[in-house]
Amino acid sequence: MKITSVQPFILHVPVTGSQIADSTHTITHWGVVGAQIGTEDGLTGYGFTGTHAHLPSDQLITRCIATCHAPLLLGEDARDVNRLWLKLARNPALQWVGRAGITTLSQAAIDIALWDLKAKAAGVPLWKLLGGQVREKVRAYNTDIGWLSLADDRLVEGARRAVAEGFTGIKIKVGSTVERDLRRLEAVRRAIGSDVTLAIDGNGKWDLPTCLRFCRAAEAFDVYWFEEPLWYDDVQGHAELARATRIPIALGEQLYTHDAFAGFFQRGAVHWVQPDVTRLAGLSEALRVCEAAHAHRLPVAPHAGDMSQVHVHLSYAHPACAVLEYIPWIKDCFTEPAEVVEGHFRLPQQPGAGTTPTAAAWASLRQPVA
Ligand SMILES: O=C(NO)[C@H](O)[C@H](O)[C@H](O)CO
Numbered sequence: 001m002k003i004t005s006v007q008p009f010i011l012h013v014p015v016t017g018s019q020i021a022d023s024t025h026t027i028t029h030w031g032v033v034g035a036q037i038g039t040e041d042g043l044t045g046y047g048f049t050g051t052h053a054h055l056p057s058d059q060l061i062t063r064c065i066a067t068c069h070a071p072l073l074l075g076e077d078a079r080d081v082n083r084l085w086l087k088l089a090r091n092p093a094l095q096w097v098g099r100a101g102i103t104t105l106s107q108a109a110i111d112i113a114l115w116d117l118k119a120k121a122a123g124v125p126l127w128k129l130l131g132g133q134v135r136e137k138v139r140a141y142n143t144d145i146g147w148l149s150l151a152d153d154r155l156v157e158g159a160r161r162a163v164a165e166g167f168t169g170i171k172i173k174v175g176s177t178v179e180r181d182l183r184r185l186e187a188v189r190r191a192i193g194s195d196v197t198l199a200i201d202g203n204g205k206w207d208l209p210t211c212l213r214f215c216r217a218a219e220a221f222d223v224y225w226f227e228e229p230l231w232y233d234d235v236q237g238h239a240e241l242a243r244a245t246r247i248p249i250a251l252g253e254q255l256y257t258h259d260a261f262a263g264f265f266q267r268g269a270v271h272w273v274q275p276d277v278t279r280l281a282g283l284s285e286a287l288r289v290c291e292a293a294h295a296h297r298l299p300v301a302p303h304a305g306d307m308s309q310v311h312v313h314l315s316y317a318h319p320a321c322a323v324l325e326y327i328p329w330i331k332d333c334f335t336e337p338a339e340v341v342e343g344h345f346r347l348p349q350q351p352g353a354g355t356t357p358t359a360a361a362w363a364s365l366r367q368p369v370a
């Protein structure tokens with residue numbers, strides 16, 4: 001299956017309600033920045049990374065795809081996913097400028113497109129290619145009702161709505177002030193009752209004293225996990241917090257390599273592991289993180305950088321995966337949207353990795369790649 005073309009693309013897709021915010025980011029669109037890989041036998045694979053739709057930095061990624069990674073792929077056999085992953089990740093010049101960052105976001109799009117091709121060539125959904133269904137259902141939790149930009153009453157109303165729609169888990173954002181966030185956490189727990197899992201996500205904003213003060217009070221509300229409480233690379237801080245609170249610590253959406261996860265595993269600084277194929281240079285590295293998490297008996301909850309289009313396949317096929325994030329912004333851009341029915345992700349049926357855009361999205365949402 002010889003690679004004959006590698007074309008970058010950028011789609012900018014509106015978020016729910018025109019703008020959302022967490023403790024660190026305020027965005028109006030999600031960036032689907034990817035690669036379309038053509039082969040001599042007519043199959044086309046699609047892969048993408050996830051961004052905050054900042055066009056100049058999206059174009060850094062597409063330039064990396066077009067000028068750095070594409071020349072390493074043309075003429076190669078698309079089935080050689082492992083060999084090509086190493087060829088790109090260990091290319092001396094590219095390794096020198098970026099073992100983490102633009103080059104890994106660019107490689108994420110390439111690697112996912114190669115897995116899409118592999119599954120399409122086999123005529124099966126990716127979860128089948130990864131070894132088949134290891135669980136009957138994949139439970140969803142809804143993040144799209146928990147933004148920090150929502151007023152208290154809208155937050156509580158959205159939590160109630162998600163539960164009424166069948167979600168058995170939700171996640172709300174924290175990272176404003178301890179007092180405000182505790183008030184919102186209590187109001188949401190009161191509204192949804194004790195049977196719905198309620199996670200919180202700080203997106204790395206607070207320092208350790210603030211987290212310690214918040215967790216002391218927050219433990220009363222049965223918090224399912226505290227996601228990214230501290231700065232993304234702060235292993236020591238997360239290890240101290242993990243020992244000081246009964247609230248499980250979740251992290252991983254900002255980590256670029258399985259080595260970065262290893263540091264948190266070794267220090268007991270994480271309980272819920274959140275790899276993201278769109279940041280980890282693709283599915284190939286995310287699988288290594290899932291294997292490592294499983295070896296440490298830690299559950300995996302992949303981050304929705306792909307809005308779960310690819311992670312729904314991973315979650316059906318890998319024994320370490322336990323629950324999956326639901327953010328619906330981009331699902332209708334794809335020929336098989338990652339859908340949630342009665343609180344669980346539907347099992348994908350189409351051949352491929354769930355990354356094939358619809359003609360309408362391809363035509364209406366495309367942005368210039370250079
Ligand atoms: O942290 C997250 N999920 O767990 C979300 O990806 C971020 O909140 C969004 O990208 C908006 O910045």
Ligand SMILES: [Mg+2]
Pocket residue numbers: 201203227228253
């Ligand atoms: Mg998060």
